[in-house]
Amino acid sequence: MSKVGWIRLAIVLGSVGLLEILCQSGVIRPLTMIPPSRMAVELWKLGASGKLAPPVTKTLGNVAAAFILSVVFGFIAGLLIHALPRFRRALDPLLASYYAVPFFVFYPVLIVIFGMSDLPIIIIGFLFGVVAMIINTLNGLDRVPTVLLKVGRMNRMSALQTAALIKLPSAAPYLFTGVKLAVAYSFIGVIASEFILSGSGIGYDIAYAYNNFDNRTMYALMLFILTTVTALNMALYIWEQRMLKRRQGGR
Amino acid sequence: MAASVETMPDAPKTMRDIHAPVHASVAGVTRIFPAVGEQPPVHALGPLDLDLVKGEFFAVVGPSGCGKSTLLEVLAGLSAPTEGSVTFEGQPVSGQVPDGVGVVFQEDASFPWLTVWDNVAFGLRRAGFDASEITRRVDYAVGFMGLADFAQAYPAQLSGGMRQRVCIARTLVLQPRLILLDEPFGALDQQTRLLMGDELLRLWRETGATVLLITHALDEAAMLSDRVGAMSARPGRFIELVETGWPRERDSRIVSEDSFGRLTGHLWSLLREESMKASGHQMGRQK
Amino acid sequence: MSAVALDKPANATLRRWTDFFLLIAGLVVVWYLLHLWAGEVALTSPYETVAKLIDLLGQAWFWPHVGETLLALFYSLLIASIGGLGLGTLLGIHRLSGQVAEPILVALYALPKITLYPLILLIFGLGLSAKVAFGAIHGIIPVTIFALNAVRNIKPVYLKTARVMRLTPLQAMRTVWVPAALPEIVSGQRIGFALTLLGVLLGEMFASQQGLGFLIINAIGLNDVPVIMALALLLALFAVAVSSALLALDRKLHQRS
Incomplete structure (x- = not known):
């Protein structure tokens, strides 16, 4: 690992260590936060008791569905919007302010329409994720060099072939950013919905534990979410770096 | 404004097969870019005529912004002329790049x-x-x-x-039977350009293709081609079509010949005024 | 030909606005169709929503909630934009710190920070400080990341030029660093604004008895769809107005460079 990598690791481990010491020594009261090591133990116990699997399956399943819908629809919508410059100019201010509107306020509306199923939650996660994908698809398509599109015309490729074989790979670094954000936003949408009104899922269980002063379960679940999201992101980050290294000659 | 075909005063007789059939041609072509926002419409090219003979190596030189690249795009079918017609192997070119035409661009593609x-x-x-x-x-x-x-x-x-x-x-x-090159060596250093030029000549001889090369380098045009079309400042038209008279077997060593110097000198005398016009024009456009 | 050229700019601006209003009209139509499809109980019509919003705006009790949200937003934005700008600039200037910090920041950016709301509540208790903290943690990270990249990506040749001209550090800062980094910094502030507002509203929903977020969660509890819709409309109008202004500034600065 590089020097930068070691420093980074030291900082992360140092922060966790500091938190551990502060909690153990009582500077941070146990009512506020339990030590990180304790969180891990509680998470392990929760997993062993079999109480972790159902909410995790539920939440991750919904996130996965919302994420896949976001990426697929986001890319297709991005392609279409990019092909309509006038529409896009009008749409831009709306896209730019999209994330300031907390879409999960519509959760109750969706429940009335679709009933108390997973669908409203998936839709909220999708609504959160899809715009990040659209914005980054547009960004990527804006930066496809015109000369590459001319190569496409030279080879008499159809619009579909050009999209799949030139635009998609050329915009890939930006699409990747969109994919990473779609993961993050799908999680936010799904978990926020579970917090607000739902009878299951990790978000619900955290809120339930909080209301019952069950700090051990609460922090174990929080640890689970944070480590899962971070691990997922790191995996995507490493994959992305490998791709970029190849394309930018290891700069 | 018919282009005069003129041979260099002391140049050797042409080695190009002037009786070969016309391979691609441009007739009465103009290209006017419509107004965009505050910019008025731009008359980029023409009216202009050109017949490319099968198997020849033709170079186009001209001041920057004179419509060289526009000519290439029109010839390739990448953009449609405002007026006039383009044909390749007897078929009209419109809307798409015809089979048998290859393009190499200036940018890294x-x-x-x-x-x-x-x-x-x-x-x-x-x-x-x-x-x-x-x-x-x-x-x-x-x-x-x-x-x-x-x-x-x-x-x-x-x-x-x-x-x-x-x-x-x-x-x-x-x-491809017609290869169009748009300043392909524009971003390269001078030595690399000369070597790439040699390879281009070798490729041209081996494939027997017709080649049209756009370049801003007078020496490159003089060294590589059978004919050089010197273009005026925008709207670009041919001022003169110059026969180089080189043999088909040639390479970058011809740069040391006297006639090479005279040829580039002649091209520069044709283009000096046009280049001044073009750069003055551009300075005037910047606010 | 010149007359056509003179007409153009006015026409283009006019057309942009027409397009924008056509789009808004289209969205209202879609909304109305959804209303017809889903029914009165699920989704109030555009007209009723506007009427409800005007009704709310006329109520005396409503305005303290608006004021509370704006106050929390103001403090959060102050922390997020100034804190993020300062932190990002330092990380951008000190290359090694920037390299170390960037992936950590990106990882933090991607965390669903809403998960942390019990922690924020346990630290700050119910009230303004919890909301501000929630808004600030949402906004500060994107502002920092953009500022970091803005400063780090200033072309070295600009800085060399500043040295060749023997500018003092202060002059160099004012005439080279700030103008060169400004477009990206404004982009960061724009995204920071949207997320700070989101964070404040989330904070109000879970950690407050005051503010628009509180009114929303209350309405959700009562399943009062007209109020939910009216508040969502108000927030959307506010967010779009501020974002559009920042976007216009952003565009202008990016065009220049």
Whole structure:
């Protein structure tokens, strides 16, 4: 690992260590936060008791569905919007302010329409994720060099072939950013919905534990979410770096 | 404004086959870009006529912004002329690039996500050749362009000159009968340009294709081509078509010949005033 | 030909606005169709929503909630934009710190920070400080990331030029660093604004008895769809107005460079 990598690791481990010491020594009261090591133990116990699997399956399943819908629809919508410059100019201010509107306020509306199923939650996660994908698809398509599109015309490729074989790979670094954000936003949408009104899922269980002063379960679940999201992101980050290294000659 | 065909005073007799059939032609072509926002419409090109004879090497020189690249795009079918007609092998060119025409662009057009080998194979795969034929042609072109050691490398790992060779090889494997080159060596240093020029000549002789080369370098045009079209400042028209008179077997060593110096000198005398016009024009446009 | 050229700019601006209003009209139509499809109980019509919003705006009790949200937003934005700008600039200037910090920041950016709301509540208790903290943690990270990249990506040749001209550090800062980095910094502030507002509203929903977020969660509890819709409309109008202004500034600065 590089020097930068070691420093980074030291900082992360140092922060966790500091938190551990502060909690153990009582500077941070146990009512506020339990030590990180304790969180891990509680998470392990929760997993062993079999109480972790159902909410995790539920939440991750919904996130996965919302994420896949976001990426697929986001890319297709991005392609279409990019092909309509006038529409896009009008749409831009709306896209730019999209994330300031907390879409999960519509959760109750969706429940009335679709009933108390997973669908409203998936839709909220999708609504959160899809715009990040659209914005980054547009960004990527804006930066496809015109000369590459001319190569496409030279080879008499159809619009579909050009999209799949030139635009998609050329915009890939930006699409990747969109994919990473779609993961993050799908999680936010799904978990926020579970917090607000739902009878299951990790978000619900955290809120339930909080209301019952069950700090051990609460922090174990929080640890689970944070480590899962971070691990997922790191995996995507490493994959992305490998791709970029190849394309930018290891700069 | 008919272009006068004139031979250099002391140049050797032309070695180009003037009786060969016309391969591609441009007749009465103009290109006017419509107004965009606050910019008024731009009359970029023409009216202009040009007949390319089968198998000749034709270079176009002219001041920057004179519409050289526009001419190439019109000839390639990448953009439609405002007026006039373009034909290739007797067929009108409109809307799409005709089969048998290859273009090499000034900008780096290699695909950064594909290896050198896959870049070169790109067009063949689109055209639906079978695997063994693709392998045969790509291996040959990669070798011909001196890329064999880098076949599995990605473009980002190569120098600018090598990347341009990838693009040339990618065009070459399709065995185009008309090759259009838009300042392909524009971003390269002078020595590399001379060597790439040699390779271009070798390629031209081996394929027997008709070549149209756009360049801003007078020496490059003088060294490589059978005929040089000198263009005026915008709207671009041919001021003169100059016969170079070089033999078909030639290479960059001709730069040391006296007639080469006279040829570039003549081209510069044609273009000096136009270039001044063009750069003054551009300065006036900047606020 | 010149007359056509003179007409153009006015026409282009006019057309942009027409396009924008056509789009808004289209969205209202879609909304109305959804209303017809889903029914009165699920989704109030555009007209009723506007009427409800005007009704709310006329109520005396409503305005303290608006004021509370704006106050929390103001403090959060102050922390997020100034804190993020300062932190990002330092990380951008000190290359090694920037390299170390960037992936950590990106990882933090991607965390669903809403998960942390019990922690924020346990630290700050119910009230303004919890909301501000929630808004600030949402906004500060994108502002920092953009400022970091803005400063780090200033072309070295500009800085060399500043040295050749023997500018003092202060002059160099004012005439080279700030103008060169400004477009990206404004982009960061724009995204920071949207997320700070989101964070404040989330904070109000879970950690407050005051503010628009509180009114929303209350309405959700009562399943009072007209109020939910009216508040969502108000927030959307506010967010779009501020974002459009920042976007216009952003565009202008990016065009220049």
